[in-house]
Amino acid sequence: xxxxxxxxxxxxxxxxxxxxxxxxxxxxxxxxxxxxxxxxxxxxxxxxxxxxxxxxxxxxxxxxxxxxxxxxxxxxxxxxxxxxxxxxxxxxxxxxxxxxxxxxxxxxxxxxxxxxxxxxxxxxxxxxxxxxxxxxxxxxxxxxxxxxxxxxxxxxxxxxxxxxxxxxxxxxxxxxxxxxxxxxxxxxxxxxxxxxxxxxxxxxxxxxxxxxxxxxxxxxxxxxxxxxxxxxxxxxxxxxxxxxxxxxxxxxxxxxxxxxxxxxxxxxxxxxxxxxxxxxxxxxxxxxxxxxxxxxxxxxxxxxxxxxxxxxxxxxxxxxxxxxxxxxxxxxxxxxxxxxxxxxxxxxxxxxxxxxxxxxxxxxxxxxxxxxxxxxxxxxxxxxxxxxxxxxxxxxxxxxxxxxxxxxxxxxxxxxxxxxxxxxxxxxxxxxxxxxxxxxxxxx
Numbered sequence: 001x002x003x004x005x006x007x008x009x010x011x012x013x014x015x016x017x018x019x020x021x022x023x024x025x026x027x028x029x030x031x032x033x034x035x036x037x038x039x040x041x042x043x044x045x046x047x048x049x050x051x052x053x054x055x056x057x058x059x060x061x062x063x064x065x066x067x068x069x070x071x072x073x074x075x076x077x078x079x080x081x082x083x084x085x086x087x088x089x090x091x092x093x094x095x096x097x098x099x100x101x102x103x104x105x106x107x108x109x110x111x112x113x114x115x116x117x118x119x120x121x122x123x124x125x126x127x128x129x130x131x132x133x134x135x136x137x138x139x140x141x142x143x144x145x146x147x148x149x150x151x152x153x154x155x156x157x158x159x160x161x162x163x164x165x166x167x168x169x170x171x172x173x174x175x176x177x178x179x180x181x182x183x184x185x186x187x188x189x190x191x192x193x194x195x196x197x198x199x200x201x202x203x204x205x206x207x208x209x210x211x212x213x214x215x216x217x218x219x220x221x222x223x224x225x226x227x228x229x230x231x232x233x234x235x236x237x238x239x240x241x242x243x244x245x246x247x248x249x250x251x252x253x254x255x256x257x258x259x260x261x262x263x264x265x266x267x268x269x270x271x272x273x274x275x276x277x278x279x280x281x282x283x284x285x286x287x288x289x290x291x292x293x294x295x296x297x298x299x300x301x302x303x304x305x306x307x308x309x310x311x312x313x314x315x316x317x318x319x320x321x322x323x324x325x326x327x328x329x330x331x332x333x334x335x336x337x338x339x340x341x342x343x344x345x346x347x348x349x350x351x352x353x354x355x356x357x358x359x360x361x362x363x364x365x366x367x368x369x370x371x372x373x374x375x376x377x378x379x380x381x382x383x384x385x386x387x388x389x390x391x392x393x394x395x396x397x398x399x400x401x402x403x404x405x406x407x408x409x410x411x412x413x414x415x416x417x418x419x420x421x422x423x424x425x426x427x428x429x430x431x432x433x434x435x436x437x438x439x440x441x442x443x444x
Contacts (some may be wrong), residue, residue: 004130008137014283019328023086026282029300034058034066037306040083044308068296068309075120082123085305095121102370107304122263128302132266135284143255143274145231154181157228159209159217160188188213188356191411196225207252208234211244212342218251230254236261239335240271249273252321260335264307265299277318279329287330289319331333346378347411355410364397367391372425374438380416387421
């Protein structure tokens with residue numbers, strides 16, 4: 001625990017470095033990672049040699065001349081990317097697990113949600129996980145509400161869209177155990193009227209989750225239904241507007257941290273309620289953008305599974321290496337193209353309740369490639385599905401069985417739905433991602 005705290009304070013000291021020193025550090029780490037990948041990963045050695053790049057060129061070749069990789073390449077070359085020997089049998093068993101994080105020897109396998117297509121897997125080593133935990137110390141420093149010794153043991157309330165959330169949430173929950181912290185999960189799949197009693201005697205220092213879910217808690221606080229006093233609110237997974245950030249900060253009198261990460265790199269950057277826009281932490285990732293504004297990342301802290309110039313589907317606005325602000329890191333105005341909509345319905349009692357779009361990721365039917373919700377009214381929806389060639393004859397029956405369970409659990413059995421099978425789903429033109437939710441009422 002002490003080691004993590006010290007690493008966190010060291011990362012915090014980077015906040016005070018001049019910009020030139022940060023970029024010198026980032027460039028040095030980038031070259032080290034490239035050479036490590038070339039010598040330790042069959043994938044990169046083969047890829048670079050195929051385009052005429054030899055090891056001796058890695059110190060001088062312009063970074064932008066190295067090949068860009070993407071999720072499909074990772075999916076097809078997983079074992080060749082890994083830089084250490086790991087039993088393929090163990091990995092294959094871990095890949096079949098429904099858990100978001102699965103221990104494989106001394107490593108951790110992390111799944112993507114699969115919301116943009118077929119699921120993909122990424123591997124983390126212990127040093128990488130320690131760095132992510134240490135970074136949580138860094139981002140907790142600053143703002144108007146400092147976390148001090150009197151706040152220990154830390155209490156964290158997570159508002160999870162599905163299950164226990166996504167990789168960053170699960171990592172955080174696992175990480176805080178060593179600090180004897182206490183945590184509680186509010187599951188968006190549970191009826192909203194159960195939330196009040198669950199958190200009645202739990203007053204967290206940290207409140208974390210998707211902005212749309214935390215806003216629901218803020219609305220409850222505004223109506224006097226709950227009374228919690230978190231010092232820090234950590235949001236992520238969706239764009240956080242200035243209006244919502246100000247609202248959350250005002251309602252809870254808390255610092256708001258807009259956490260930006262993904263399965264490929266659990267931490268990329270953050271925005272806060274005490275400065276404009278968002279910073280991408282160059283000491284943890286080497287970051288670039290392509291001509292379409294899509295972010296290209298190289299995590300600098302995970303040697304077991306190097307991702308060199310990995311292109312995300314996330315589009316960022318205002319990528320600026322020369323930005324003059326309170327922190328010395330690369331600055332962006334915001335991340336665009338990740339926003340999803342919550343579907344609000346009238347429930348069995350005539351009250352309002354919601355389905356979070358990422359709730360769909362719990363829908364697990366063999367033979368289905370991807371799904372998409374179309375909300376048609378406050379008591380009806382259409383579920384569009386794309387079938388795989390091996391889909392069985394009972395696939396529709398299984399979809400309906402699982403969806404009925406979800407709706408029943410949320411007391412939304414009154415919501416009528418249809419299942420439609422499509423060749424393709426609607427894709428957002430900016431992000432390139434399949435929209436998980438379409439509100440047909442806004443299109444009429």
